[in-house]
Amino acid sequence: MSESPKLVCVGNLTVDEAVSPRGERVESIGGDALFAALGATVVRGNPTILAPLGTDAPVALLGALRVAGTDPESLPLRDLPMVRNVIRYDDAGGRVWDLVLGEEHFEALSVHPTDVSDDVLSASGVLLSAMALHAQLDLAAWLRTRTAATIYFDPQEDYLAGHVADVLDAVAACDVFLPSEVEAAALAQTADLHAAAATFLALGPQAVVIKLADAGCLVASSVDPEPVLIAADVIEPVDSTGAGDAFCGAFAAEHLRSGDVHAAARAGAGVARIAISGPGVSALLTAVTSVGGVPR
Template sequence: MKKVLCIGSVTTDVIVNPADSVPPAGTLRAVDSVTTHVGGCASNAAIDLAKLGVPVALSCKVGSDSFGEFVRGTAAAAGVDVRGVVSDPSVSTTVSIVCVGSSGERSFLYCPGSTSAFQKEDLQEEVWSDCDIIFVAGAMLLSSFDGKSCAAFFREMRAAGKFTVMDTAWDFEDKWLPKIAEAIPCLDLFMPSYDEAVKLSGKKELSEIADFFFEIGAGSVVIKTGADGAYICESREKRYSLPTYRTVKPKDTTGAGDSFCAGFLAGLAQGWSYEESGRFANAVGTHCIMEIGASTGIRSIAEILSFMERTPLD
């Protein structure tokens, strides 16, 4: 099986449930639970891949603080190779306060911290040299890496025979495409969510969005469409939608997109086709939303396949 390197955003997620609104100033409201989890696109995907049973390494930056130790320890305990987790005493570990609404949807209060400080120099050859799939997750949050540095790294990886992949996160600075335009032509696979893809492309129709990314150089495109599953574009000519398990009521959608990416890369790591990988990714994403926390619900590849056999698609 191929090994995956997940690079990029990492957070400690403090999840508040339910949090449908903020109490008026000076007042207090009780909630059902407040829990702490490792979050962030790269760390979520890495932990998910490890729980699935895929060899995986994580490259990110944390602060020299208790949150940073929590990230490192949690990832290592899940089976992730954490040699690429860099501690920097000059920054604090990125933290997200995740407000989970009664519907299962969430909103975030975000302190950028260490994720914004991650840079190309933090990527160690000893970490990426034995990896086959290079996945930058949380692009547009990586202020010191997005753009020229990321593009240069991807060119280096392709020259070394690696398969290059990128996922995006919501750009709270509202700059969007200029942050990653240089990197897209260096990608074998681009996997944004629908909402992020709309902001990046200025288009709303899935086919037009995919055309836009192909025109600027993406090798293939997968657009995550939430409860509708995914739109898979293996090439300009070969495109199709894959439905997901809509009958499963979400407890928490935190990390659902990251778990889809992990599932898709798990398929590719085993040599599966894009269609097989996409169907599996939808099932992994469904397991994510069954539990509170970005990686809590993820099971082994065998358990996910068993779920797929016994559970009808809506």
Template sequence: MANVGMANVMVIGSINMDVVNRVHRHPRPGETVHGLGTSYHPGGKGANQAVAAARADARVTMVGAVGTDGFGDELITNLQRAGVDTAAVLRKEGTSGLAFIDVDDAGENLIILSAGANGKLSPSDLVAARPLFAGADIVLLQNEIPWETTRAAIAAAHDAGVRVCLNPAPAFAVPADVLPLLHLLAVNETEAEAVSGVKVTDDARAAEAAAQLVAAGAEAVLLTLGGDGVLYRDRGGRSIRLPAYPVDVVDTTGAGDTFIGAFAAEWVRTGDVAAALHFAAAAAAISVTRPGAQASIPARAEIEAFLAVQRGGRT
């Protein structure tokens, strides 16, 4: 287990360069709209979650791949600046992963992924990383690398007795035999519907989806609801519904990843689900007030200061 006050987080997943276009509104099919500017931000769901956990003061190891293009060095350097161990990040011939993101005036985004090196990360690449599982408290996984690689990682973590958190994004139906191996299934409304079959339209349907996923085998479910907050439910019958902190939204890109990374770090560090939910909600709230994915992720000191203000300055 982790040292007191320090969580050991292992992230296996995607590393992307986000190409972000600002628009007044998203185009309809067949329509062309004027862009307001283009910027480049390190991203990828795996890398975002790694940075979020690291900025929450966890010890983080990243397992993934970048290409031999010009973005590869920048993506690795950015992770290192955040305090993420990149020794297990591989180079794959060709392009790094790319995400083409349109963000409108309301801060809502549309995303197209080009897998690049992420799509070349294979189960055999995990062999060299197997010793890292022994030092991890939790492994974070998503769905932006090949599923066979993610599934192999889940099995390796299970064999090592390490907690597993799966964020099945982009959304897909997680195989029934995998759900019992998950200590935490982290989903948004779209992903919850893809896995449970329940369309999340209100709190009652969110509770129904979470209950179904726990009944199907997941030990706990974290259902993020965007501006409506989050719902947590676990096998022990504990249910926590937390509203989002009200902020002025600039860009929602990476907010879910920020929540997951921050939650994992604080959950492992304290063992307190409710405290971790508040901590993660604050991290996500701060992140949406800034543009970009990793660039928007706050450090622990910012999160704690935000929570102090929300408590009326009480410590």
């Protein structure tokens, strides 16, 4: 069997502390690049990670990187501590994120063009997960003129206010746009997600996938512009952190392999279901190391 197309998962690596409504605190490893690469690995993709490491990276994170197909020594090293988040959950399942070391530190621990090697530029696909705003937007524009890779773009809800035009420029520079429902509505300035998908397709992407959490996703493409709902099996979530990132990694891996956006969406939904079934990256790590993987 030939090797799957190479996918580079670009983003951040983090150390997260979850605080329950009762005040219980649990530290775990995370980061969108790790969740995405594990998601791609579950569906037998061929991912590698591009994300800076800080000087205090936990041993557990280094081990998870290896499981996800990346040698930690190959990653950019910053002379700074890791990105740390405190995530406070409420009784209704809502959560509030606190970036402990601030935005400037987050920007420094994001990926910049100087971190991108020729090996990355020669990959079949590049998934740009949500980093600091300017880092992600600058990288999207920089990559578009330097690689023939399929570029997958996953934005961040928190930075959209005041930056809609800039983010839409990045949408125009990508091949597959992967917003959440909230992000799609904010960027297209409409609650009509079918209209939002049409707006994004008109900017130039080959496909638009609007993530709808436990309702699945809407998929539209330049070949089939009428959005199709890909439903997801509903389960009681243990931890929803990283589910969208895992979805995007699995989607990109399957899309690169088959070119089928609907099959890719089903793969993403299956991996997201796994991701939310355990705390942090634990369920994904278990799935990667199991024999069965995830059905496609």
